[in-house]
Amino acid sequence: MRSRMGRVAALFVAMLACAGIYSFLTGIVEASGRADRIGDVARQAIRKDEPDIGTTGLVKGSTTRVIPSTDAHSCCTKIDELERRLDNLEPREPITILESEEEKNAAKHYPNVTVPIAKVRDQGVRIPFATIKKDPDYMRPIYHEHWHSTYWGGRWSNISSHVDTAHHRLFATYDIGLSGEMTFKEQVGVDFPMFHNPTDLDLYFVVFQTTVVDVYTKGNQIVVLGKPQRKGVQVITIKSGDLRPAESDKLLLIQLATPEGDELDFTLIGYEPPDFWQK
Numbered sequence: 001m002r003s004r005m006g007r008v009a010a011l012f013v014a015m016l017a018c019a020g021i022y023s024f025l026t027g028i029v030e031a032s033g034r035a036d037r038i039g040d041v042a043r044q045a046i047r048k049d050e051p052d053i054g055t056t057g058l059v060k061g062s063t064t065r066v067i068p069s070t071d072a073h074s075c076c077t078k079i080d081e082l083e084r085r086l087d088n089l090e091p092r093e094p095i096t097i098l099e100s101e102e103e104k105n106a107a108k109h110y111p112n113v114t115v116p117i118a119k120v121r122d123q124g125v126r127i128p129f130a131t132i133k134k135d136p137d138y139m140r141p142i143y144h145e146h147w148h149s150t151y152w153g154g155r156w157s158n159i160s161s162h163v164d165t166a167h168h169r170l171f172a173t174y175d176i177g178l179s180g181e182m183t184f185k186e187q188v189g190v191d192f193p194m195f196h197n198p199t200d201l202d203l204y205f206v207v208f209q210t211t212v213v214d215v216y217t218k219g220n221q222i223v224v225l226g227k228p229q230r231k232g233v234q235v236i237t238i239k240s241g242d243l244r245p246a247e248s249d250k251l252l253l254i255q256l257a258t259p260e261g262d263e264l265d266f267t268l269i270g271y272e273p274p275d276f277w278q279k
Contacts, residue, residue: 088154124218241274
C-alpha cells in the first residue's frame with residue numbers, strides 16, 4: 001500500500017511541477033519515496049515563459065497558471081517512462097532477497113546423491129575441455145553500460161540480479177538458443193564465440209578469477225578444478241556426450257574448486273543430451 005501511495009504521490013507532484021509550483025511541494029516530494037526521483041524530470045518539464053493557453057489550470061495564491069495539453073501529455077509520458085525504468089531497476093517495495101526465484105526452483109531439482117569434491121576428483125572420470133577465451137588481465141566491471149535502464153528497454157538493468165551475479169565466479173550455459181545466449185552474455189558481461197553443433201552439444205563454463213586446470217565428472221556432478229587468481233576470465237567447453245548423469249531428471253551440480261578440493265563456487269544446470277539439435 002505504501003508503495004502504491006508513493007507512486008500516486010509521484011504522479012501528482014510531477015503534474016504540479018509542470019504547473020510551476022514544484023517548490024511549494026518539495027517536502028511532499030522528499031517524503032514520497034519514489035516521487036523524489038521523478039522530480040528532476042518534472043522540473044525539466046517546466047517552462048518559465050510558457051503562454052497561458054490550454055485547458056487545465058491550477059491556482060497558487062491569486063495567480064492562475066494554465067498547462068497546455070501538449071506539455072501535460074509530455075510530462076505524463078516522462079513519468080510513465082521513469083516508472084518503467086524503476087520497475088526494471090528494483091523491487092516495488094523495500095525487501096531483503098536471500099535467494100532468487102531461479103535458485104529456489106533449482107533447489108527442488110538438486111541431485112539426490114552427491115559426494116565430496118575430492119571423491120569426484122579421485123574416483124570420477126577426467127574429461128577433456130577446450131578453452132575458447134582466456135584473458136588473465138580481465139577486470140570485472142563495477143558497472144557496464146549495457147546494464148543501464150535505458151539500454152534495450154532496461155532488459156539487463158535489474159540491480160538485484162547483478163548483485164547475485166557479482167557473488168559468483170562460475171556460470172554455465174548451453175548453445176541452444178540465440179535469445180538465451182544474448183541474455184547470458186549480457187548478464188555476465190563477457191562475450192565469447194558460440195556455435196550450433198548438430199552432433200555433439202557443447203556445455204560452456206565462464207570462470208572468473210580462476211585458471212582452470214582439470215575437469216572431472218561423477219554421477220550428476222561436474223568438478224572444475226582451478227587455481228584462484230585476483231583477476232582474469234576463462235571460458236571453456238566440455239562435450240555433453242562425455243557426461244553420464246546418474247539421475248537424468250535432476251540437475252547437474254557444477255562445482256568450481258581448488259586442486260585440493262576446496263569449493264570456490266557452484267551452479268546448477270539441466271542435462272541436455274548430445275543429440276539435442278537432432279531432436
